[in-house]
Amino acid sequence: MKQGKAVVLLSGGLDSAxxxxxxxxxxxxxxxxxxxxxxxxxxxxxxxxxxxxxIGVAEHVTANIDLRLWGGSALTDDIRVPNxxxxxxxxxxxxxxxxxxxxxxxxxxxxxxxxxxxxxxVNSLDYSGYPDCRPQFITAFQQCITCGTRAGNEGQQWHxxxxxxxxxxxxxxxxxxxxxxxxxxxxxxxxxTPAGIAxxxxxxxxLRLKGxxxxxxxxxxxxxx
Amino acid sequence: MKQGKAVVLLSGGLDSAxxxxxxxxxxxxxxxxxxxxxxxxxxxxxxxxxxxxxIGVAEHVTANIDLRLWGGSALTDDIRVPNxxxxxxxxxxxxxxxxxxxxxxxxxxxxxxxxxxxxxxVNSLDYSGYPDCRPQFITAFQQCITCGTRAGNEGQQWHxxxxxxxxxxxxxxxxxxxxxxxxxxxxxxxxxTPAGIAxxxxxxxxLRLKGxxxxxxxxxxxxxx
Numbered sequence: 001m002k003q004g005k006a007v008v009l010l011s012g013g014l015d016s017a018x019x020x021x022x023x024x025x026x027x028x029x030x031x032x033x034x035x036x037x038x039x040x041x042x043x044x045x046x047x048x049x050x051x052x053x054x055i056g057v058a059e060h061v062t063a064n065i066d067l068r069l070w071g072g073s074a075l076t077d078d079i080r081v082p083n084x085x086x087x088x089x090x091x092x093x094x095x096x097x098x099x100x101x102x103x104x105x106x107x108x109x110x111x112x113x114x115x116x117x118x119x120x121x122v123n124s125l126d127y128s129g130y131p132d133c134r135p136q137f138i139t140a141f142q143q144c145i146t147c148g149t150r151a152g153n154e155g156q157q158w159h160x161x162x163x164x165x166x167x168x169x170x171x172x173x174x175x176x177x178x179x180x181x182x183x184x185x186x187x188x189x190x191x192x193t194p195a196g197i198a199x200x201x202x203x204x205x206x207l208r209l210k211g212x213x214x215x216x217x218x219x220x221x222x223x224x225x
Numbered sequence: 226m227k228q229g230k231a232v233v234l235l236s237g238g239l240d241s242a243x244x245x246x247x248x249x250x251x252x253x254x255x256x257x258x259x260x261x262x263x264x265x266x267x268x269x270x271x272x273x274x275x276x277x278x279x280i281g282v283a284e285h286v287t288a289n290i291d292l293r294l295w296g297g298s299a300l301t302d303d304i305r306v307p308n309x310x311x312x313x314x315x316x317x318x319x320x321x322x323x324x325x326x327x328x329x330x331x332x333x334x335x336x337x338x339x340x341x342x343x344x345x346x347v348n349s350l351d352y353s354g355y356p357d358c359r360p361q362f363i364t365a366f367q368q369c370i371t372c373g374t375r376a377g378n379e380g381q382q383w384h385x386x387x388x389x390x391x392x393x394x395x396x397x398x399x400x401x402x403x404x405x406x407x408x409x410x411x412x413x414x415x416x417x418t419p420a421g422i423a424x425x426x427x428x429x430x431x432l433r434l435k436g437x438x439x440x441x442x443x444x445x446x447x448x449x450x
Contacts, residue, residue: 143369144362145322
């Protein structure tokens, strides 16, 4: 079923690849949006390009936005990326207002191409505890762009699609495999080797490995451990 | 009275200069934030630097974010900037989700430097009708970052200061002059000459000229008309 256009945030990780696969399956012409924000693990951008090509998109844009201007995160600064499971609170890998910035750009592109559909692969079950992955934030953002955009003011309804919001990592992987997402192309690690090999120890690797194990499937990417 | 830090959005125009002056007067250590977003009138960035230096800031950052990636506005694309007063609806100079993107970056910087104070010189009286200048949008944005940031989740209250929200342009100018804002340093025109001289005809020039006239003060900048 044809659904018109949608902007899909695509980091190059497992979740965003699955989210793009779902948007495609649901009939959207996908405008994939990635960010070069100064992340140390910017090999994820190569993964994003490969995934966009593999799944098939109308357009893929990588926006350059330098969040190293002020840092504040282990993902952009010279702070050690911790191993998984060492914190109860929001971890040092939290990048201040990252999803807010990503969604703001997505809303801008959506308005420019005449759609009010945005897909984001946020998840609040098997996740790192980032506040900008939770449903309350997504609902508040939708309200915010309804007030703050031409489309919203002309009475159009914005839709922030979060198909992974309440799935476990294993359920995400199972759903993705059913629609043919190629997980060998994805990159999840926060702390890869210079050649882009995953560490297997950071929070992101840990959640991914747990998900594949629970799904009873072998993770097709390489790890250094 | 010392108030701690605040991020202040500074375009280089009359409103943002006044807003920065007010934040300084109110005792905030100001972190001024400008954007090179592909605007055709990027001489406003020179104005922003001069204003920041003149008023005095703790730091001034200009972030590069290329909104020409998708365009959709006469301010970034090769669309003619209209003269003032030709439209009832949101004009073609509206840049999709611009203030949302600017505020998202401001929230990110604020978190990184440990403050929850942001100043933005939006105004919904003598303005171009942009939806992202209205109080409903600002309230919704504040709610959004309360949900979506570490600070908000740790119980801190975000403050989006909009000291110009309900002032007329004449009142803004009068307030600015009382605290010593030097309007000869500001740039407002959407359609300047290559040398940065204001056209005097676009919506922004028109609102500015009307404001100075109503305030009974001569605008100190040059116009080509």
